[in-house]
Every structure is written in C-alpha cells, then in structure tokens.
Amino acid sequence: MEHSDHREGLIVGNCHCKAVAIEIPFNGSFLNLRKCDCSFCSKRWAVVASVPIEKLKVIKGEDNLTLYQWNxxxxxxxxxxxxxxYTHHQRRSNPNEYGVNIACFPNVDVRNYIDVPYVDGQNHPRDN
Ligand SMILES: [Zn+2]
Known part of the structure; x- marks a missing residue:
C-alpha cells in the first residue's frame, strides 16, 4: 500500500504557522549547504540547501507566499x-536552483549547522 503523504525520498517542510508547506527530495542529508554574506542574507541568517527548480513543490499555501526582490x-x-x-528562493547565481531554508524541515537542530561555509555574496559572481 502506498501512502501519498509519505513518499519515499521526499521531505515536507513548513513555515512557522504552517500556512505554507514545501516538498523536496531528501535521501538522508541536505545537499550543498551554505550561508551567504550579502546584505540581504546576512540579515536573514538562514542555512540553505540546494534543490533543482523542478524538484521543489509548494504543496500548501502558495497564495500565502510573498515575493521579495531587490538589486x-x-x-x-x-x-x-x-x-x-523564509521558505525558499530562486537563486541569482543559478536560476535553475532553489535555495531552501533547512530550518523549515522536521528534526533539524540548527545548532548542528553552525560550521556551514559562507559563499561570498558581497562579491557576487553576477556583479562582475
Ligand atoms: Zn507561515
């Protein structure tokens, strides 16, 4: 029997109020973890994983998402x-990828991700 709400290799994350739910592939670990030190991300202060655009689905509350763009x-x-x-963002460095806020997913202890490396967002590759 298949349970449609618990498919293998997928994980569902939520914002805090649970109005929004997103689903991404997951096989035991998040991929390509990073932080960014640009003026925006350093205020947001989130550890993000990478997900190909076509692999992330907003499965609940798409209407509740607000879009922020700058620069x-x-x-x-x-x-x-x-x-x-913050749940996810379409990357400027690679528009075929989303960055995803790993803290939205169950059983993520943010204290385990203190050493995640920063990318150099202050000297963004697309600014050159
Ligand atoms: Zn919410």
Whole structure:
C-alpha cells in the first residue's frame, strides 16, 4: 500500500504557522549547504540547501507566499506572509536552483549547522 503523504525520498517542510508547506527530495542529508554574506542574507541568517527548480513543490499555501526582490531583481525570495518565515528562493547565481531554508524541515537542530561555509555574496559572481 502506498501512502501519498509519505513518499519515499521526499521531505515536507513548513513555515512557522504552517500556512505554507514545501516538498523536496531528501535521501538522508541536505545537499550543498551554505550561508551567504550579502546584505540581504546576512540579515536573514538562514542555512540553505540546494534543490533543482523542478524538484521543489509548494504543496500548501502558495497564495500565502510573498515575493521579495531587490538589486538586480533576479533572485526571488519567498516568505510566508502570515508568519514571516523564509521558505525558499530562486537563486541569482543559478536560476535553475532553489535555495531552501533547512530550518523549515522536521528534526533539524540548527545548532548542528553552525560550521556551514559562507559563499561570498558581497562579491557576487553576477556583479562582475
Ligand atoms: Zn507561515
């Protein structure tokens, strides 16, 4: 028997108020973890994993997502309009990828991700 809400290799994450739910592939670990030190991400202060655009699904509450864009307006940063939590963003460095807020997923202890490396967002490759 298959349970449609618990498919193998997928994980569901939520914003804080649970109005928004996203689903990504997951096989035991998040891929390509990073932080960014650009003016925006350093205020947001999130550890993000990488997911190919076509692999992330907003499975609940798409209408509750707010889009924030700044500077070149290439990256698309999505937040829950109710609780303010950042869920994911379409990357400027690679528009075929989403960065995903790993803290939205169950059983993530943020203390385990203190040593995740920073990418140099202050000297963004697309600014050269
Ligand atoms: Zn929310």
């Amino acid at each position: 070149t307006k290439v990256a698309k940063h999505y937040f829950c309009s109710i609780c303010g939590i």
